[in-house]
Amino acid sequence: MFKPIAVVTLAAALLGLQPAAATTSPYDDVRVAAHFDLASGQQPENIALAPSGVAYVTFAVARQVARVAPDGSTRILATLPAPAAGSKTPVLGFPLTSGIVRDGGTLYFLYATGTADLTGVWRLRPGGRPERIAALPATGVPNGLALDERTGNLYIADSVLGTIWRVSKSGGRAQAWSTAPELASTGFLGANGLKLRGGAVWVTNLDRGTILRLPIDHRGNAGKPQTRATGLAGIDDFAFTGHGNQLLATLNGSSTVVLVQGDGTSKPILTPANGLQNPTSLAVRGTTAYILSAAYLTQKDPNLILARLPR
Template identity: 65%
Template sequence: MRNRMLALAVAAGIALVTVPTSTAVQAHPAMTSRIAVHFDLAKGQMPENVALGPDGTAYVTFAAARQVAAISPTGAIRILTTLPAPADGGAGTPALGFALTTGIVRTADGTLYFLYASGDAATTGLYRLRPGHTLQRIAALPATGLPNGLAYDEPAKTFYLTDSVLGSISTVPLNGGNARVWSSAPELAATGFLGANGIKVRHGAIWATNLDLGTLLRIPIRQGRPGPVQVKAAGLAGIDDIAFPGNRDDQVIATLNAPNKVVRIDADGHAVTLLTAGLQNPTSVAVRGRTLYVLSAAYLTATDPNLVLATLPRH
């Protein structure tokens, strides 16, 4: 695992060299924050993505452990499932060289949907875990890619997912079936390490990030098809996951992985640093009210994967 992390650090360093620097990132007055949970690095508990339940439970994917876990509001960790290890141990997983669980969504009935990238055609795909049921793969995905971010469009009963190696966004119906490439626009492509990464569905559009390019993108959904790609912000080195505070689209919260920052991006694409304390390569973010959930995987720091809770400023 140590060698894998070193390889990832080298690859991330290569990617960061190519990131544009057009967006100035300014500091915001310190927010109130605390490390709520420390995860076990030796067990591969590197949280990659998060979905919140109505009771405050955080459902997370532990990347290197190939697991999905529930983190209670008190910090108790319960492993819900472990994905099967590929025959080569995951060495054939594109870009990373280890099998990992990635994006996760929780629907209103409590069902969890999540992605698994293993470099193995028999196991790479979109999975479903219903309460009280066994794990089921509902869509196969290309083993030559790295399925990463996952979002759900409730009215359309459709999942949207990014592939960071293939540089694409694909769709899968709620009940499973064939994955279809929805967009492979150049703005989604990787330029050295990983391209399309985080993703959300928001007010008739797809919002996605490109890690290599350091960009935040918006793609309108027009009768189910992609409209022109809009670059909403650039110069965001290491941008990973995003979340929206409130019901407006003029503010986006984003994690910057290697720089160890959480930033707020306004409608003009300007970014302000909200949080640095306690962060160890933050991979995912979620918002409920004014509470910010930030999960760090410690991919590069290799020190303290954790969950940080913070209170967002009012302005």
């Protein structure tokens, strides 16, 4: 089985982030839409949706970007170059393919290798080959990614350096947009999932179990972080539901998806009973949530789950 020792280390770290979780779900319309090949390293890390119902995902361990059709069939679009022998990605140890966003037919995604020649923001155009458009520090682990369609800027959460980077989607030099202390880890991974909403950058901190909101001021600079939710042990990615600032968030270690209200209160809505296996990311379209599980800890069934959410 494709199982580098660093994945075992990652699983052990996540094991320590498991809170008590509900054993049943209030939602009945939940199904597994796709199963991925654990033996080939197909452990999904992040997701971007197309209007057709197609999902584009990154496979963290396999160094791949893939297209998942509505019928669950999976096609590999690109495999990123392996780093030089002996290279180690900070904290994790293995090359990580992480955040992904879609801009028309073009995909942007992140790759961390611990080497200066490969770590950074990558782009894949239709029918093309993956190319790095911006370098990021080899000492970091770029993780969450979001695109500001108004300005054309990409925002990147670095889980090791506790930094939010900003770079144009056309490429170039990345700028450290925020290094606020609230983004830092407490020993494993800090700033993680990242989204844009209402003139602000929203970001999770896995170690601290928090969701933060950083306003973007009129000059494009970062405002002071506002803590919007706490007590979310092992939080990874999140997505807004379309109802104000209400959002869904994945808690990796406990294999749970929680509903977080605008006032910061939360409750579990999906659990291992629904097929979740260490969920890493999710996206929402209409009343459907697309949830990826990487099975880092369970080592059983990395998958894509669709859940119909109540209006």
